[in-house]
Amino acid sequence: MSENKVHIIITLNAQRLAFDINREDEPYYRKAQNMLNERFAVYQRKRPNDSAEKIWMYVAFWVAVNLFAQTRDKDIEPYLKAIRDINREIENKLNNNIN
Numbered sequence: 196m197s198e199n200k201v202h203i204i205i206t207l208n209a210q211r212l213a214f215d216i217n218r219e220d221e222p223y224y225r226k227a228q229n230m231l232n233e234r235f236a237v238y239q240r241k242r243p244n245d246s247a248e249k250i251w252m253y254v255a256f257w258v259a260v261n262l263f264a265q266t267r268d269k270d271i272e273p274y275l276k277a278i279r280d281i282n283r284e285i286e287n288k289l290n291n292n293i294n
Contacts, residue, residue: 199217199218199219200215200216200217200218201215201216201217201218201221202214202215205224205225205228206232207228207231207232207235208232208235208247208251231258234258235250235251235254238250238254238257
């Protein structure tokens with residue numbers, strides 16, 4: 196393994212997963228581990244009679260929905276930038292007319 200790589204163990208609901216990853220990516224893996232375990236715990240409390248397999252399906256679906264929601268939010272960013280630019284131009288013109 197190169198100097199840039201690191202071997203980590205991620206634990207998801209008592210299941211251990213091994214990864215060889217770029218060292219700079221480790222915080223993302225740790226955050227993902229925490230997020231998934233927290234979401235698993237939420238669904239486990241809400242659905243105590245469901246199997247771990249079914250709860251993981253809820254977690255996976257929740258992640259997918261959030262991913263698409265973030266994509267949607269990013270899609271409007273060019274419009275928001277254009278609105279900000281126009282707003283800045285209007286404010287500049289108004290300030291020039293007042294002065």
